Each structure stands twice: as structure tokens, then as C-alpha cells.
Amino acid sequence: DADVTQTPRNRITKTGKRIMLECSQTKGHDRMYWYRQDPGLGLRLIYYSFDVKDINKGEISDGYSVSRQAQAKFSLSLESAIPNQTALYFCATSDPLQGGNEKLFFGSGTQLSVL
């Protein structure tokens, strides 16, 4: 079983619809992240959470919201989807290590298409 699981794997929706992407992890990490990836661009951070009571905006949070339901669960919502939110979305976790050499562990991704 994957350590970081995203659902759904693929989703097609229409402009204006509300969408939720789910992420769960069995790694026991406190830190969780949501990224999006667009062709020709690096992954960009949407939101991150360092523990259940901590939520922070990333580089491109407009149009998105998140919920950290438990240490293992971090969901991403698009309240009213628009076509330029079509992208590949990744959830990730990390565990802070001494020396700052912090590695990210990714889920398999959710391909979202907004028509």
C-alpha cells in the first residue's frame, strides 16, 4: 500500500463546481503539503500544514482552501473551479530532520480537468 494516498486519481468537472481532493498518509509525518504541477513549470506550493492546528498559505493559494482533519489527512478544496485550475495536483509529506535536510514524499497525484 502507498504511504501517501490521493483520491481521486483523475477528475473531470465543470466550471463553477466545488471539488475536493483527498490525501491520507501512513508515514506518521506531521508536515503535509499540496502542490500543483503545470507543463513547463516547477511544482508550486498551494498550502502547507505543519500539524493539525497549523494551516499556511503557499505561493498560489487563491481559489483554494484546505482542511487538516487529522495528522494523517489533508484535503484540498476548490470552491468554484475554473479552467486555469486544470493541473496535476500532488499531496506530499515530510518529517523535519536535524540539519534541515528535509525530504518530501509524494502521493501519486490527481489529474484535474476543469471544462
Place this chain on the structure above:
Amino acid sequence: RKEVEQDPGPFNVPEGATVAFNCTYSNSASQSFFWYRQDCRKEPKLLMSVYSSGNEDGRFTAQLNRASQYISLLIRDSKLSDSATYLCVVNEGGGFKTIFGAGTRLFVKA
């Protein structure tokens, strides 16, 4: 200027070739550095961390030059299975400030 810049490629090389990728970063205060590998439409996976003294993992060698703010990845004896996109990743400290390059695409051909 992008925070992390990579040559997008693609690099097309024959099996057995040696290929090198470069990456530059803009923040001199960056603390940790990585190379990730991403197969088409799949999740990025850590290939190796990059240390100031340089480090090697089998056919892969990573180098860091802090003065020039430059990271490199060398792949020796390329295999077909090395075909992927290689992401240069820089962490500016604190975990959340992780910057991804757009990636360098590698095709290894028989």
C-alpha cells in the same frame, strides 16, 4: 529570474553515455539541495540529496557549488530506465520554502 533554473532539454543520449544536468538557484541562503526523478505523469521521487562535498550513489554523482549557486547531476553509463524528468530542488530552510525547478527531460535510446 526564476528561483531555480534548469535547462529543460530534452537530452537525447544513447545507452552507455554519460550525461550531465545543471541547475542554478538564486537564494544564496538556501540550505539543502536535492535531485528528484519524475516519470511521465507520476509523482516525483527523491533520487539523491546533494552535499557540499559532493556525493555519489552508484552511477549518479551530485555536486554543489555554493559560491556559484550551482548544482549538477552526472549520470554515467546511462540505461534505458534512466529516461525521465530530473527535478532540481532547493530548500531555503524551515521545510515550507522548497523550490522546484521545472525539470530536465532525459531520453536514453538503445
